[in-house]
Amino acid sequence: xxxxxxxxxxxxxxxxxxxxxxxxxxxxxxxxxxxxxxxxxxxxxxxxxxxxxxxxxxxxxxxxxxxxxxxxxxxxxxxxxxxxxxxxxxxxxxx
Amino acid sequence: xxxxxxxxxxxxxxxxxxxxxxxxxxxxxxxxxxxxxxxxxxxxxxxxxxxxxxxxxxxxxxxxxxxxxxxxxxxxxxxxxxxxxxxxxxxxxxxxxxxxxxxxxxxxxxxxxxxxxxxxxxxxxxxxxxxxxxxxxxxxxxxxxxxxxxxxxxxxxxxxxxxxxxxxxxxxxxxxxxxxxxxxxxxxxxxxxxxxxxxxxxxxxxxxxxxxxxxxxxxxxxxxxxxxxxxxxxxxxxxxxxxxxxxxxxxxxxxxxxxxxxxxxxxxxxxxxxxxxxxxxxxxxxxxxxxxxxxxxxxxxxxxxxxxxxxxxxxxxxxxxxxxxxxxxxxxxxxxxxxxxxxxxxxxxxxxxxxxxxxxxxxxxxxxxxxxxxxxxxxxxxxxxxxxxxxxxxxxxxxxxxxxxxxxxxxxxxxxxxxxxxxxxxxxxxxxxxxxxxxxxxxxxxxxxxxxxxxxxxxxxxxxxxxxxxxxxxxxxxxxxxxxxxxxxxxxxxx
Numbered sequence: 001x002x003x004x005x006x007x008x009x010x011x012x013x014x015x016x017x018x019x020x021x022x023x024x025x026x027x028x029x030x031x032x033x034x035x036x037x038x039x040x041x042x043x044x045x046x047x048x049x050x051x052x053x054x055x056x057x058x059x060x061x062x063x064x065x066x067x068x069x070x071x072x073x074x075x076x077x078x079x080x081x082x083x084x085x086x087x088x089x090x091x092x093x094x095x
Numbered sequence: 096x097x098x099x100x101x102x103x104x105x106x107x108x109x110x111x112x113x114x115x116x117x118x119x120x121x122x123x124x125x126x127x128x129x130x131x132x133x134x135x136x137x138x139x140x141x142x143x144x145x146x147x148x149x150x151x152x153x154x155x156x157x158x159x160x161x162x163x164x165x166x167x168x169x170x171x172x173x174x175x176x177x178x179x180x181x182x183x184x185x186x187x188x189x190x191x192x193x194x195x196x197x198x199x200x201x202x203x204x205x206x207x208x209x210x211x212x213x214x215x216x217x218x219x220x221x222x223x224x225x226x227x228x229x230x231x232x233x234x235x236x237x238x239x240x241x242x243x244x245x246x247x248x249x250x251x252x253x254x255x256x257x258x259x260x261x262x263x264x265x266x267x268x269x270x271x272x273x274x275x276x277x278x279x280x281x282x283x284x285x286x287x288x289x290x291x292x293x294x295x296x297x298x299x300x301x302x303x304x305x306x307x308x309x310x311x312x313x314x315x316x317x318x319x320x321x322x323x324x325x326x327x328x329x330x331x332x333x334x335x336x337x338x339x340x341x342x343x344x345x346x347x348x349x350x351x352x353x354x355x356x357x358x359x360x361x362x363x364x365x366x367x368x369x370x371x372x373x374x375x376x377x378x379x380x381x382x383x384x385x386x387x388x389x390x391x392x393x394x395x396x397x398x399x400x401x402x403x404x405x406x407x408x409x410x411x412x413x414x415x416x417x418x419x420x421x422x423x424x425x426x427x428x429x430x431x432x433x434x435x436x437x438x439x440x441x442x443x444x445x446x447x448x449x450x451x452x453x454x455x456x457x458x459x460x461x462x463x464x465x466x467x468x469x470x471x472x473x474x475x476x477x478x479x480x481x482x483x484x485x486x487x488x489x490x491x492x493x494x495x496x497x498x499x500x501x502x503x504x505x506x507x508x509x510x511x512x513x514x515x516x517x518x519x520x521x522x523x524x525x526x527x528x529x530x531x532x533x534x535x536x537x538x539x540x541x542x543x544x545x546x547x548x549x550x551x552x553x554x555x556x557x558x559x560x561x562x563x564x565x566x567x568x569x570x571x572x573x574x575x576x577x578x579x580x581x582x583x584x585x586x587x588x589x590x
Contacts, residue, residue, distance in 0.1 A: 003465075014464040015417060016424070017457055018445035027461070030521070034462055037522045038406045038475060044482050051480030052487065055308060055538030056295050056563065060337055075196040081431035088426050091440045 099124035118167030122150035134590035166209030171266035186230040189451025199301025217256025225527035227255030238263035238586035251281030276531025279543035283505035283556025294538035295340035298333030306415035323347035350567035356390030365401035385579035410479035417463025505556035
């Protein structure tokens with residue numbers, strides 16, 4: 001599998017990272033290098049092997065479905081780049 | 096006597112309890128060492144006033160008697176830990192100016208024990224790196240230098256600031272985190288002890304996430320005993336981390352008897368890498384001899400899937416990182432890009448992330464997005480998860496055969512020069528983690544112990560890998576190794 005310029009553009013978009021058009025070829029080259037390294041995994045026989053989802057077998061604990069926290073709007077907004085009237089503010093989303 | 100900042104936790108604890116020294120005196124000595132240590136670039140934030148306040152409170156508590164082991168002990172905290180009201184940026188510009196409104200579980204436990212915070216420690220950005228060179232603060236510098244050279248060396252990474260600070264006596268001990276070797280590799284590069292506990296032993300709550308199924312916090316200290324004391328303070332179940340284990344925590348310090356007679360120690364043949372420096376081979380053989388002389392039985396073992404650990408890691412860790420780092424969008428905290436007229440929220444997201452993340456973080460987030468994307472998920476991500484199962488099974492088989500711990504080199508080389516890897520392929524940097532990454536994939540505990548110097552006078556470390564939840568036994572073996580190796584060298588102070 002090899003990443004071309006169009007795939008690099010798509011990956012950058014999926015990751016929501018702005019990459020200038022003239023950087024895409026270099027990016028594709030870099031990603032190919034890393035993916036080439038990963039290709040070694042194809043040598044391993046994984047037939048019938050379960051994918052690991054939890055490294056220590058454990059049952060997730062349950063808790064009562066009740067509100068335990070809240071009423072701290074100021075603290076939640078304290079680090080916002082732009083907060084107005086108790087909300088996070090962002091550029092216009094819907095025209 | 097040299098400065099109080101050079102004390103171990105154990106010695107400082109005894110002197111504090113006997114009133115030979117006060118926590119304020121100890122903290123003042125450390126504050127002075129931190130202020131004089133700028134050439135190491137170990138601290139990203141210094142908190143000397145806060146430290147003195149905590150020290151005064153510690154002295155009051157010590158005066159009442161029955162204070163915890165860490166009461167009055169000055170520590171450095173890796174920048175990955177959220178500390179209330181103190182910048183916590185994961186060494187990234189995207190969290191520029193971020194001051195958490197909350198305290199991580201690990202640091203909460205430390206402050207409840209009466210420990211003192213000297214400041215926040217430099218690291219690779221989002222813990223992604225093996226040399227501290229991806230940090231937005233610039234690289235931390237290893238206190239050690241090659242004989243007859245003043246070239247700046249890496250303290251390793253990602254917990255490079257922690258390693259430099261402990262090794263250079265800019266604190267008594269420090270917190271680190273380890274996703275693929277980020278505690279053990281820098282510990283080996285700087286001649287200190289670093290412990291990655293079993294996955295789930297220490298709460299991850301309030302630690303900025305990199306790869307959640309691999310991340311684990313642990314101590315970085317001057318001695319094995321100090322690591323045991325430190326781990327006592329931070330281990331245990333936390334309801335705020337759903338993967339933290341609700342099982343009893345033993346007294347790790349009490350386990351340090353140094354008696355390892357009858358223990359079975361495995362040497363995995365797959366760790367004998369082609370082209371490995373002879374010095375590392377010799378260190379490893381010497382370490383095995385030391386354990387044998389202490390009464391352990393040394394056996395050859397096989398971990399057949401070792402070769403595939405790094406490629407599996409570099410699928411899984413970026414995949415988890417791309418999900419974890421999706422939260423940095425310029426809305427709730429940190430950096431937000433400035434927009435041109437006519438641009439909207441989509442440009443804001445993408446430009447914020449392009450400006451805020453450094454090149455290595457961008458690379459891993461994009462790799463992660465790729466291996467998780469439709470059409471490639473099974474070929475890369477699912478396959479890597481399957482290989483991870485096999486890697487864990489390798490260890491299970493070895494431990495089922497009666498082996499108590501596994502001895503390996505900690506790193507394939509001694510510390511390298513800052514900038515030396517600048518033009519290298521990113522994959523070459525990844526090879527630093529070749530001996531440590533398997534431990535994260537299998538969720539096991541591991542410890543790096545300084546065991547000798549190379550021909551250029553740089554420290555080298557050995558790694559012990561324990562059974563799940565058997566940190567106490569692993570640390571006791573490390574303690575026996577430490578005593579036999581008798582590593583007491585310190586970097587000559589040049590800063």
